[in-house]
Amino acid sequence: MTLALALEIFLAMLILASAIWTITARGTFAAVVGFVTYGLLLTLVWMSLSSVDIALTEAAIGSGVTGILLLGATARLEVTEKCTAARSDTPLHVVAAIVCALVTIGLAAVVLALPVPAPTLAAAAVANMPAVGLGNPVAAVLLAYRALDTLLESAVLPLALIGVWSLASDQVWGGRPGFQQQLDREGLLVFLARLLTPFGLLTGIYIVWVGADAPGGKFQGGTILAAMWILTMMAGITDCPPIGRLWLRIVLITGPIVFLAIGLAGFVVPGTFLAYPAGLAKPLILIIEAALTPSIAASLGLLLAGPPERMPEG
Amino acid sequence: MMSGSAAFSEAANAGGFLLVLAVSLPTAGMLLSVLGARLAARAAPILMLAGLGVAIAIAIEVWRAEQPLVYFVGGWVPPLGLALRADGLSAAMLATTAIVVCATGLYGRAAFRVPAGVSETRAPLVFWVLLMAVWAALNLVFLGDDLFNLYVALELLTFAAVPLVCLDGRAETLAAALRYLLFALLGSVLYLLGVGLLYGGYGTLDIVLLSGVVRPEPIAFATLGLMTAGLLAKTALFPLHLWLPPAHAGAPPAASAVLSGLVVKASFFLVVRLWFDVMPGLLNLVAAQVLSTLGAGAILVGSVLALRQARLKLLIAYSTIAQIGYLFLMFPLAGASSAQFGSNVALTGGMLQAVSHAFAKAAMFMSAGLIAEALGHDRITELRGVGQMLPVTVFAFGAAALSLVGLPPSGGFVAKWLLLTAAMTAGQWWWALVMLLGGLLAGGYMLRVLAPVLTDASEPLMPRVPILRSRELVVLALALCSMLLGILPLRPFGLLQIGRPPTSEARSR
Amino acid sequence: MSAATLFGWCGAALVGLGLYGLITHPHPLRKILAFNLIGSGVFLLFGVVARRGAAAGMGGDPVPQALVITGIVVAFSATALAIALLLRIFRQTGQATVSSESKHPPERSADS
Numbered sequence: 024m025t026l027a028l029a030l031e032i033f034l035a036m037l038i039l040a041s042a043i044w045t046i047t048a049r050g051t052f053a054a055v056v057g058f059v060t061y062g063l064l065l066t067l068v069w070m071s072l073s074s075v076d077i078a079l080t081e082a083a084i085g086s087g088v089t090g091i092l093l094l095g096a097t098a099r100l101e102v103t104e105k106c107t108a109a110r111s112d113t114p115l116h117v118v119a120a121i122v123c124a125l126v127t128i129g130l131a132a133v134v135l136a137l138p139v140p141a142p143t144l145a146a147a148a149v150a151n152m153p154a155v156g157l158g159n160p161v162a163a164v165l166l167a168y169r170a171l172d173t174l175l176e177s178a179v180l181p182l183a184l185i186g187v188w189s190l191a192s193d194q195v196w197g198g199r200p201g202f203q204q205q206l207d208r209e210g211l212l213v214f215l216a217r218l219l220t221p222f223g224l225l226t227g228i229y230i231v232w233v234g235a236d237a238p239g240g241k242f243q244g245g246t247i248l249a250a251m252w253i254l255t256m257m258a259g260i261t262d263c264p265p266i267g268r269l270w271l272r273i274v275l276i277t278g279p280i281v282f283l284a285i286g287l288a289g290f291v292v293p294g295t296f297l298a299y300p301a302g303l304a305k306p307l308i309l310i311i312e313a314a315l316t317p318s319i320a321a322s323l324g325l326l327l328a329g330p331p332e333r334m335p336e337g
Numbered sequence: 338m339m340s341g342s343a344a345f346s347e348a349a350n351a352g353g354f355l356l357v358l359a360v361s362l363p364t365a366g367m368l369l370s371v372l373g374a375r376l377a378a379r380a381a382p383i384l385m386l387a388g389l390g391v392a393i394a395i396a397i398e399v400w401r402a403e404q405p406l407v408y409f410v411g412g413w414v415p416p417l418g419l420a421l422r423a424d425g426l427s428a429a430m431l432a433t434t435a436i437v438v439c440a441t442g443l444y445g446r447a448a449f450r451v452p453a454g455v456s457e458t459r460a461p462l463v464f465w466v467l468l469m470a471v472w473a474a475l476n477l478v479f480l481g482d483d484l485f486n487l488y489v490a491l492e493l494l495t496f497a498a499v500p501l502v503c504l505d506g507r508a509e510t511l512a513a514a515l516r517y518l519l520f521a522l523l524g525s526v527l528y529l530l531g532v533g534l535l536y537g538g539y540g541t542l543d544i545v546l547l548s549g550v551v552r553p554e555p556i557a558f559a560t561l562g563l564m565t566a567g568l569l570a571k572t573a574l575f576p577l578h579l580w581l582p583p584a585h586a587g588a589p590p591a592a593s594a595v596l597s598g599l600v601v602k603a604s605f606f607l608v609v610r611l612w613f614d615v616m617p618g619l620l621n622l623v624a625a626q627v628l629s630t631l632g633a634g635a636i637l638v639g640s641v642l643a644l645r646q647a648r649l650k651l652l653i654a655y656s657t658i659a660q661i662g663y664l665f666l667m668f669p670l671a672g673a674s675s676a677q678f679g680s681n682v683a684l685t686g687g688m689l690q691a692v693s694h695a696f697a698k699a700a701m702f703m704s705a706g707l708i709a710e711a712l713g714h715d716r717i718t719e720l721r722g723v724g725q726m727l728p729v730t731v732f733a734f735g736a737a738a739l740s741l742v743g744l745p746p747s748g749g750f751v752a753k754w755l756l757l758t759a760a761m762t763a764g765q766w767w768w769a770l771v772m773l774l775g776g777l778l779a780g781g782y783m784l785r786v787l788a789p790v791l792t793d794a795s796e797p798l799m800p801r802v803p804i805l806r807s808r809e810l811v812v813l814a815l816a817l818c819s820m821l822l823g824i825l826p827l828r829p830f831g832l833l834q835i836g837r838p839p840t841s842e843a844r845s846r
Numbered sequence: 847m848s849a850a851t852l853f854g855w856c857g858a859a860l861v862g863l864g865l866y867g868l869i870t871h872p873h874p875l876r877k878i879l880a881f882n883l884i885g886s887g888v889f890l891l892f893g894v895v896a897r898r899g900a901a902a903g904m905g906g907d908p909v910p911q912a913l914v915i916t917g918i919v920v921a922f923s924a925t926a927l928a929i930a931l932l933l934r935i936f937r938q939t940g941q942a943t944v945s946s947e948s949k950h951p952p953e954r955s956a957d958s
Contacts, residue, residue: 027849028847028848028849028852031849031852031853032852035852035853035855035856038856038860039856039859039860039863042859042860042863042864042883043863045867045879045880045883046863046864046866046867046871046879046880046883051873051875051876051879054876054879055879058879058882058883061883061886062886065886065890068853068856068890068893069893071849071853072849072850072853072893072894072896072897072906073897073900073904073905073906074893074896074897074905074906074911074914076911076915077889077893077911077914077915077918080914080915080918080919081886081889081918084918084919084922085886085918085921085922088922089882089922089925092922092925092926092929093875093878093879093925093929096875096929096932096933097875099933099936100875100932100933100936100942102940103873103936103941103942104873112870115869115870116870119865119866119869119870120866122865122869123862123863123865123866123869124862126858126861126862126865127858127859127861127862127863128858129559130530130559130857130858130861130862130891131854131855131858131859132555133534133555133556133559134851134854134855134857134858134891134894135851136554136555136556137534137537137538137556137854137895137898138538138556141537141540141895141898141899141907142537142538142539142540142541142899143540143898143899143900143901143907144416144417144540144541144899144907144908144909145899145900145901145902145904145906145907145908145909146901146902147416147417148417148902148907148908148909149902149903149904150902151413151417160904160908161908161911161912161915163908164908164909164911164912165912165915165916167411167413168411168413168417168418168419168909169413169418169419169483169485169486169909169912170410170411171410171411171419171486172419172485172486172489172912172913172916173916174364175364175477175486175489175490175493176489176916176919176920178364178367178368178470178473178493179489179492179493179496179919179920179923180919180923181368181371182367182466182467182470182493182496182497183496183923183924183926183927185371185462185463185466185467185500186463186467186496186497186499186500186927186930187926187927187930188459188463189459189463189467189500189503189504190500190503190506190511190930190931190934191459192506193458193459193460193506196457196458196459197456197457240915242915242919267456267457269372269373272371272372272373273372275371276368276369276371276372279364279368280365280368280369283361283364283365283368286361287357287361289411290354290357293412294412295409295410295411295412296354296357296361296408296410296411297410297411298411298412299411323922326922326923326926327926329930329933330930330934417909485913485916488917489916489920492920492923492924495924496923496924496927499927499931500927503931506938508935508938508939511931511934511935511938512935512943512944514931515874515928515931515932515935515944516944518924518927518928518931519868519874519877519881519928519944522881522924522928523868523881523884526881526884526885526888529885529888529917530861530888530891532913533888533891533892533895533910533913534891534895536892536895536909536910536913537891537894537895537898540899
């Protein structure tokens with residue numbers, strides 16, 4: 024047993040412990056804290072599985088913004104804790120435990136039954152990367168080989184946002200999401216926001232830019248940009264824009280529309296939808312990423328802000 | 338270009354760009370609709386007409402070529418790339434979707450109008466964006482040839498369908514929407530789990546490539562079980578049907594039409610893809626019998642519960658649960674283990690049931706919506722005189738009811754007749770018994786509605802709000818579509834057989 | 847036992863744990879948490895598949911890795927929608943529940 028394996032076993036045990044804590048903790052706040060810890064530990068697991076892009080995404084979206092969302096909801100739903108406390112429905116718990124144990128054992132058996140040598144597309148992916156001009160194989164898969172997945176995913180974000188907005192009441196439609204934060208000029212939050220935001224913006228843009236050749240990309244970078252925006256909103260420095268503004272809608276859809284347009288333009292030059300003309304692949308991909316980043320950042324930020332709750336003044 | 342091209346036996350062919358249009362038109366429509374409700378309402382007729390044209394063009398092209406249309410997106414061939422593929426089943430479902438969505442758009446225009454003097458209100462914007470999104474997702478489900486692409490399509494569909502359920506903002510619909518979302522998310526995550534294991538086992542997610550390499554081994558069985566379980570939760574097959582009635586009954590009538598008619602069919606379509614296209618060699622009798630037993634349970638439980646409903650929209654929703662059960666009766670009859678003739682008949686019957694139910698259920702929900710608007714309520718016991726007040730609507734309702742009960746002339750009758758024939762040919766007469774019982778029960782609950790509706794009230798009823806004749810005609814057109822399927826000769830149904838993989842007998846030869 | 851198998855079992859355990867939480871917790875927020883746990887367990891299994899597919903000088907197969915990134919984004923959108931729904935239900939009824947009793951709007955004056 025090597026040191027690396029021993030550390031990995033330790034990591035796996037920590038992960039399972041925090042997962043068990045998340046499920047069995049009494050209060051929702053404790054469970055959410057456990058979940059965020061779990062997410063950060065998972066980032067380490069992704070690193071040890073040689074998936075740096077996923078580690079970035081998990082840290083940013085999986086435990087980062089998801090954690091913000093869950094903490095906010097927990098705070099608002101605090102009064103419902105006592106009403107829906109877990110009834111001791113022992114037969115259901117026992118049956119569920121048995122079923123889930125069987126599922127776990129079955130999955131573990133399937134993991135053991137996976138074929139050796141494992142079938143893989145790594146060789147094919149690497150072999151075609153020169154044609155695409157990217158240095159990051161994951162980016163090549165996302166934006167070239169399986170570009171349709173990414174196109175649809177970039178359309179899922181504004182769609183989910185419209186779904187969230189649809190939960191507003193008719194009277195405040197077009198208004199601003201979230202409660203207005205009071206600007207406390209001497210407060211810690213404002214200090215943090217003023218300090219972190221420039222660095223955050225720089226880091227986010229850098230991660231988007233570098234994602235073409237090294238781990239990174241628009242989702243990870245866009246999340247950081249969204250987080251900085253949320254920070255300034257929470258500190259009261261800026262206010263959430265009213266959702267009825269046309270410029271906001273345009274920002275939300277520009278990324279997917281540019282992606283779709285370039286894809287359809289592929290009919291003209293190389294002759295296939297979502298194909299890139301030879302030699303122009305990397306510039307086009309960079310344009311797509313540049314167009315998608317503001318849309319992703321805006322969508323993620325607004326998904327965190329929630330449905331509109333107050334009309335804009337005047 | 339790729340080492341995979343030798344393994345992918347079907348070449349991309351001309352006409353494949355139609356597949357791209359089928360997916361990109363509604364997607365573009367959805368994105369542009371986000372800009373504003375008035376723009377969305379004005380763009381919708383153009384998009385719907387174009388989309389209808391594309392769907393019909395695909396059907397004609399598949400029929401002419403007598404083989405599936407294939408398109409490699411980006412020029413990358415599977416397994417590294419993605420393909421879009423339209424076989425006979427896809428073409429039929431695409432055309433059905435296009436017609437029902439267009440009808441829904443026409444029907445919903447009046448209900449979701451932005452009032453004059455206001456730049457935008459909530460419901461119209463949400464309706465148009467979500468309708469386009471549902472259409473895009475459905476087209477992708479029917480055309481996608483890559484299992485992960487299909488996962489993204491399923492999620493797109495869920496995110497579009499759930500807010501439609503609670504569009505009116507009442508507490509009951511919100512709770513129903515959340516329950517629907519939780520069930521749908523559980524279904525998707527089980528499906529995704531299967532996708533991951535399948536890739537780990539075989540190195541590809543393309544349906545055509547997988548059909549060549551999947552063997553009857555533990556990984557394949559585990560994956561099939563997981564993915565089927567997830568998809569059954571999304572199709573609301575008994576006993577996972579609890580989320581459907583409040584969700585479909587609480588949604589606005591235009592939304593219910595799409596939800597009951599099309600959205601539940603998408604996950605059913607994927608079950609068919611999995612069982613018949615990805616893993617045809619795995620179809621064993623036991624598993625198929627389990628599926629159809631659940632289907633039989635759905636027919637009986639759904640019909641009995643429908644008989645006991647006090648509200649019209651809930652009755653129609655429970656009827657959806659029952660009619661979905663018929664779809665699953667086709668699995669033991671269309672399996673590779675049955676005789677060749679029987680399996681074709683059963684497949685045609687099952688898909689025809691899906692198509693005619695889509696038309697009939699959409700028409701039924703829309704007419705129930707018009708009745709509810711006119712009366713201000715939908716209590717079945719107080720529906721006397723509606724027949725006098727809205728004759729066109731009631732005629733459409735009755736025509737749709739024919740299809741659900743399985744009486745001629747209707748697509749539902751042909752579908753159930755084909756399934757009955759297949760059951761008797763395969764010697765599995767117990768399914769025939771279930772279908773006859775289901776038909777009787779359906780007749781019962783339809784009669785419960787039609788009897789008061791067709792009775793004249795003591796004094797003629799006046800509608801609370803004027804009902805536009807154009808909306809009634811749209812509903813009538815949908816109901817007539819379902820009747821039309823019943824008088825077509827059987828030859829056009831050969832469309833459904835295009836692109837079917839060879840049966841096990843042909844394979845082993 | 848390799849790292850891949852270890853984390854594969856970890857993923858299996860997470861799926862089972864999350865499923866247990868989803869079934870047994872009555873509070874919808876806990877159900878959403880449990881669903882996120884299941885999702886990350888499934889992604890971990892994808893990651894194990896990617897790790898096993900290491901070839902051509904790379905640490906892992908990039909295709910499953912790309913699929914996980916897409917999956918994480920989609921899972922976040924789902925969580926956001928679910929939480930927004932739950933908060934709206936709470937605003938409207940004062941309760942947070944998906945049980946069938948909620949079909950009929952409860953009295954506001956009842957238990958708090």
